[in-house]
Amino acid sequence: MTLETFLQQLANGISLGSLYSLIAIGYTMVYGILRLINFAHGDIFMMAAYFMVFGMVNFSLPWYISIIIVLIATIALGVLLERVAYKPLRDAPRMSIMISAIGASFLLENLATYLFTGVPKGFPDITFLTNSVTIAGVSLSVATIITPVVTIVCLFLVLFITNKTKIGMAMRAVSKDFETARLMGIKINRVISTTFIIGSSLAAVGAVLWGSKYPSIIPLMGVMPGLKCFIAAVLGGIGNTTGAVLGGFILGMAEIMLVTFLPALTGYRDAIAFIILIVVLLVKPTGLLGEKVTDKV
Numbered sequence: 001m002t003l004e005t006f007l008q009q010l011a012n013g014i015s016l017g018s019l020y021s022l023i024a025i026g027y028t029m030v031y032g033i034l035r036l037i038n039f040a041h042g043d044i045f046m047m048a049a050y051f052m053v054f055g056m057v058n059f060s061l062p063w064y065i066s067i068i069i070v071l072i073a074t075i076a077l078g079v080l081l082e083r084v085a086y087k088p089l090r091d092a093p094r095m096s097i098m099i100s101a102i103g104a105s106f107l108l109e110n111l112a113t114y115l116f117t118g119v120p121k122g123f124p125d126i127t128f129l130t131n132s133v134t135i136a137g138v139s140l141s142v143a144t145i146i147t148p149v150v151t152i153v154c155l156f157l158v159l160f161i162t163n164k165t166k167i168g169m170a171m172r173a174v175s176k177d178f179e180t181a182r183l184m185g186i187k188i189n190r191v192i193s194t195t196f197i198i199g200s201s202l203a204a205v206g207a208v209l210w211g212s213k214y215p216s217i218i219p220l221m222g223v224m225p226g227l228k229c230f231i232a233a234v235l236g237g238i239g240n241t242t243g244a245v246l247g248g249f250i251l252g253m254a255e256i257m258l259v260t261f262l263p264a265l266t267g268y269r270d271a272i273a274f275i276i277l278i279v280v281l282l283v284k285p286t287g288l289l290g291e292k293v294t295d296k297v
Contacts, residue, residue, distance in 0.1 A: 007138045009260040015144040015213070017252025018151035022206035023229040024236070024244040025158060026199025032175040032239040033195045035094065039101040040081060042226015043108035044200055048074040048207035049123065049217045050116055056124035063126045071204045078200025079193055087189070105226075112219035120218045123211035130212055143212040150209065154202055155245050162241065167194050175239070224270060231277045237290025246288060251276065 023045055030038045051073045055066030085104040089097045129143040162168035170191045173181040182188050210225070211217065232251045236243025251273055259266050280287060 004137045006260070007136065008140075009256050011138065011140055011144055013253040013256035014249065015147045015252070016256060017249035018147040019206055019210050019213075019248075020225070020229050020232045020252050021151050021245040021248030022154060022202045022209075023225060024232040024248045025154070025202050025241055027230050028233040028236070028238050028241055028244040029158075029195050029199050031233070032241075033171060033192060034086070034097070036086065036097050036101065037230065038199075039098075039226070039230075040085070040104040040108055041199065041203060042222035042224075042229065043105050043112075044074060044078055044081070044222070045203040045207050045210075045225065046112060046217075046219065046222030047077055047108060048204040049211050049221065050112060050121075051204075052208055052211060053121050053124060053217055056126075057121075063124070063128070066124075067208055070208065071201055074204035074207075075197050075200045078196040078203070082192060082196045087192075109219050109223070116219065118219060120216045123215035123217055125215075126208075126212055129209070141213070143209055147209050147213075150205065151245065151248075154205065155241065158198060158202075158241055161198070167191065171195060228270075228273045231273045233287075235276060235280050235287055237287030240287070240289045240291075243287055243289035 023041065026041050026044075027038060030036055030041070048070055051070045052066055055061045055069050056063060061069070081104055085100045086097060089100055129141065129146075131142050132139050133142065133145065134140075135145075160168075162171055167190070170181070170186045171194065173184070173186055174188065174191050178188070181191075228251060229248065232247035233244045234247070235250060236245065236247030238244075254272050254276065255269055258272050259269055284290075
């Protein structure tokens, strides 16, 4: 293997890990607040990709206008999902909310199949992102280069919101003790809506960058990335934002390096994520940066 090939695969691994990280933040934030695994999060990511297709292809809008519309539409979808599928079950057993999340996931997948058909659609060409540049003899798309930068910026923005703002203080209080926060006058509904707004907006950004690298859009495209991003959140310590980003980077690198150094195992690329999940649950169930939580009696 040449040095250029290794650097190419290294860049691809960092870029893929960054995409996983963006989506994993949404998983870990919702879990931190509601103790809920939002299985429909990957399908919100899928819908964001379709919104981009319709904005640029069907309505011939410029890419920068389309991205703004995609952000607004995806946030609206995420908040609507929370209000319809999760809010009525807020005081129900946790299993009921999980079943609702799975049902919401299937609903979005079948809705997308009905509205957009199951025929793959091509993601619109955003020239700004698909242009190639050569660095140290390695040809990389602009999307590959800027994805890690966007991820790190988004991470610091989320950390600033959660650690330095009033709504962030409320989010941390709710994550520590839901009932006590409610009794102290914190507006629970506002906190939860804000969490879904942040998670959905990151899913929208991830969908745009993902479509620029993998331009085939189908109704089930969010299933496997969604599962992998959930695994990334568990790997880093679900409920920990920095851990979710770290887990995403590790998972992306593991996938690409498996294909690079063991090409005979290319068909098992998706399996590596689940192997990592099993190992983490056996060795360190709280994840790399997760904290052990004692259930109150």
